[in-house]
Amino acid sequence: MNIEEIKNPQFLKQLNINELEDLSQEIRRFIMQSVATTGGHFSSNLGIVELTVAMHYVFDAPRDKIIFDVGHQSYVHKILTGRAKEFKRLRQFGSISGFQRRHESEYDPWEAGHSSTAISGAIGIATARDLNHDDYNVIAVVGDAAMMSGESFEALNYLGSSKHKVIVILNDNNMSISKNVGGFSNMLSDIRTSKQYKDVKDNYTSWMMRSKTGQRVYDATKKVKDKVKERVLADSAFAQFDLDYIGPVNGHDMEELIRALETVKELDHSVILHVITTKGKGYPLAEEDKSGLYHGVGPFDLSKGVIKPHHLHHQMWSEAIANHIEYLMHEHDDICVITPAMIAGSQLGDIFKKFPARSFDVGIAEEHAATFAAGLSVAGKFPFLAVYSSFSQRAYDQINHDIARMDLPCLIGLDRAGLVGSDGSTHHGVFDISYLLAIPNVIIMAPHNQYEAERMINTAYTLHDHPYVIRYSKGMIHKHSRHVTNTLQVGSWDEIVYKKENKVTVVVYGDHVRMAKNVVEQNNLPVNVINARFIKPMDEEMLKEISNTHIIVYETVMHKGSLGSAMALYYEEHHRNVKMDFMAIGDHYVTHGDIPTLLHIENLSPEDLLHKIKEALDEERKS
Structure with missing residues (x-):
C-alpha cells in the first residue's frame, strides 16, 4: 500500500496476520528510505515496527493513550496516525518533530525528549481517568535503558501500590544509544537467556491460546507470574514492585505480540509486558551496531551505510575536549571520567578503551553521575563528568547540593551547549548558564577554540580548588595536533x-x-x-x-x-x-x-x- 495515504490506524483492524506483517515490512522500508534522506533516529524505530503496529491493532487510539518514553522511537506511530507525508521534512523547521508532540496530533497525548518520564506520566493520566470514571487504556512504552533510570524505578514503586491500571511495555533491545550497563541490564539478560524462563514462556503461550474470557486470561497470567517468581524472578525488581509480569515476548512475531497485548488489555490491574526487540531490525549494519553509530544519523547512502566523516583540519567540540582529557590522563592517574550513557556522543570511546579502570558509564542516571563524581572528588580523585547541557538539568540538585556546596574540585563538561538544531526544544542547551550562575563556588567557562579549551581544562586541574564547568557546542572547530599545558587566570576576558x-x-x-x-x-x-x-x-x-x-x-x-x-x-x-x-x-x-x-x-x-x-x-x- 501507499504508506503516505494512511490517515489513521483504524484500517489495521481489518487486516489479517499476514497482511499486518507485510505492512510492517513496508513501513520498515519507508523509515529506512526516509531517515537515510533526512536524518533522524534510525535504529530505535526499525526495532519497534511490529510492536507499534500490533499496539494500534489491539488498542483504540486516540481514546487509548499510547506514550512513548523519550519519544524518539515514535516514527511508526506517526506514520500510522497520518503523518507519513511529512517525513520528507522530518525534524525540519515548520514540519513534524522527531518526538511525540501534543500540538501535532490528537494521537500524541504526551511529549518528552528526556528519558524515563513515561511511567510517571501514564500513572497521572490513568489516575485522572479513574477520577473521571472513564475507561480507556493507558500504555507506556519504555526502553530497557530508560527502565533503569531513577524516575522509572520511582514510578514503578508507586505503581505497584496503585489501584489505577497502567500497561507498561518494556521494549527490551539490550541497548541504550550504545550497549546497556548495570545490574538491571544483567537481570534482563538473565531473563532472556534463562532456560527455565523459556520453558515458562512456552507454558504461558499455550495457556493464553486457551484463554477465552477475561477471567481465564487473568488466571493464566497469575499462574505464569507465580511460576516466574518461583523459578526465575523471585528476587527480580518486578516481583519486588508487586507488579504482574508477562514475557518475554518476541517483538517481531506479530501473532505472539497481538496475543500478549490482548491479554494485558483484559487485565483489571497494572502489568509489565516484556517485549524483546532487535534495534536496527532489517538493516544489518544497524543490527550489528554496538557503539550507537546508527542511533541518530544524518543523511546517508543506504547501500553504503553511515560513514564516519574524517576531517583533516576540523573536529567536533566533544572530540577536542575528550582528546585533551585523555592526554592529561596519561600524565595524571587521579583523573577519572564519568558519562551517563553518552560514550559515543561525547567522543569518549578511546578513553574507555585505554583507561577502563578510570572510566565509568553509569547509564541514564545523571543524578547518580553527579553525586558519584562528588564521591570521587571527596576521596582525592579528579572527576571529569561529560554530560549534555540539556540532560544536566536532571542533575541540578546534585550539582548544587553534592558538588558545589562542598566546593569539590572537578570538571563538568556541558556538551551540546546552545542551540542543537533538529532535536528541538527538549535538547537545546540554553538553560545551563541560568541555573549555574546562581550556584556559589562554581566557575563557568566557554572556550572559543581548542587551545582556549585546553587551557581551561588545565586551569581546573591545576588549581584543584572549585567545581569548574566548561560548556561547548555541537559544532566543529579547527583541529591542532599539539596540546598546550599552560593555564588561564580565572575570571579573565x-x-x-x-x-x-x-x-x-x-x-x-x-x-x-x-x-x-x-x-x-x-x-x-x-x-x-x-x-x-x-x-x-x-x-x-x-x-x-x-x-x-x-x-x-x-x-x-x-x-x-x-x-x-x-x-x-x-x-x-x-x-x-x-x-x-x-x-x-x-x-x-x-x-x-x-x-x-x-x-x-x-x-x-x-x-x-x-x-x-x-x-x-x-x-x-x-x-
Whole structure:
C-alpha cells in the first residue's frame, strides 16, 4: 500500500496476520528510505515496527493513550496516525518533530525528549481517568535503558501500590544509544537467556491460546507470574514492585505480540509486558551496531551505510575536549571520567578503551553521575563528568547540593551547549548558564577554540580548588595536533578586537566569538569584540573599562539568567549608567530546525548582529 495515504490506524483492524506483517515490512522500508534522506533516529524505530503496529491493532487510539518514553522511537506511530507525508521534512523547521508532540496530533497525548518520564506520566493520566470514571487504556512504552533510570524505578514503586491500571511495555533491545550497563541490564539478560524462563514462556503461550474470557486470561497470567517468581524472578525488581509480569515476548512475531497485548488489555490491574526487540531490525549494519553509530544519523547512502566523516583540519567540540582529557590522563592517574550513557556522543570511546579502570558509564542516571563524581572528588580523585547541557538539568540538585556546596574540585563538561538544531526544544542547551550562575563556588567557562579549551581544562586541574564547568557546542572547530599545558587566570576576558576610541563593544563567548569578529572586520566597523570566556566570575576590570561604550551582549541562551543579565546587575550594583543591548533567547522554548534557520527566527543571525551594531553606532554618532 501507499504508506503516505494512511490517515489513521483504524484500517489495521481489518487486516489479517499476514497482511499486518507485510505492512510492517513496508513501513520498515519507508523509515529506512526516509531517515537515510533526512536524518533522524534510525535504529530505535526499525526495532519497534511490529510492536507499534500490533499496539494500534489491539488498542483504540486516540481514546487509548499510547506514550512513548523519550519519544524518539515514535516514527511508526506517526506514520500510522497520518503523518507519513511529512517525513520528507522530518525534524525540519515548520514540519513534524522527531518526538511525540501534543500540538501535532490528537494521537500524541504526551511529549518528552528526556528519558524515563513515561511511567510517571501514564500513572497521572490513568489516575485522572479513574477520577473521571472513564475507561480507556493507558500504555507506556519504555526502553530497557530508560527502565533503569531513577524516575522509572520511582514510578514503578508507586505503581505497584496503585489501584489505577497502567500497561507498561518494556521494549527490551539490550541497548541504550550504545550497549546497556548495570545490574538491571544483567537481570534482563538473565531473563532472556534463562532456560527455565523459556520453558515458562512456552507454558504461558499455550495457556493464553486457551484463554477465552477475561477471567481465564487473568488466571493464566497469575499462574505464569507465580511460576516466574518461583523459578526465575523471585528476587527480580518486578516481583519486588508487586507488579504482574508477562514475557518475554518476541517483538517481531506479530501473532505472539497481538496475543500478549490482548491479554494485558483484559487485565483489571497494572502489568509489565516484556517485549524483546532487535534495534536496527532489517538493516544489518544497524543490527550489528554496538557503539550507537546508527542511533541518530544524518543523511546517508543506504547501500553504503553511515560513514564516519574524517576531517583533516576540523573536529567536533566533544572530540577536542575528550582528546585533551585523555592526554592529561596519561600524565595524571587521579583523573577519572564519568558519562551517563553518552560514550559515543561525547567522543569518549578511546578513553574507555585505554583507561577502563578510570572510566565509568553509569547509564541514564545523571543524578547518580553527579553525586558519584562528588564521591570521587571527596576521596582525592579528579572527576571529569561529560554530560549534555540539556540532560544536566536532571542533575541540578546534585550539582548544587553534592558538588558545589562542598566546593569539590572537578570538571563538568556541558556538551551540546546552545542551540542543537533538529532535536528541538527538549535538547537545546540554553538553560545551563541560568541555573549555574546562581550556584556559589562554581566557575563557568566557554572556550572559543581548542587551545582556549585546553587551557581551561588545565586551569581546573591545576588549581584543584572549585567545581569548574566548561560548556561547548555541537559544532566543529579547527583541529591542532599539539596540546598546550599552560593555564588561564580565572575570571579573565580577552580582547579579540579592541581600540580604546571605539564607542561600541560586542561581548560574546564560545563559538560565536569568531562570528562576531568576522562581522566586525569584514564590515570595517569601529567596534570592540570581547571574548567573555569566563562567564562566572566575570572580568571586573574589563567591565569597568568598557562601561563607557555602548555594549551589545550576544548569547544563544535564555536572556533571563544570562551573562548579559549578570552584567546588567553588576553595573546596577556599582551605580554605573551603561548603555546595553541584549541579544539572547526570549521567554519561550525554541523549536526544531537547522541552526541557521533557528538563529534567524530568534533574531540571532550574523545579519541580526550586524544590524544591532549599526543601530548602536548610529545612536553613538547622534549623541
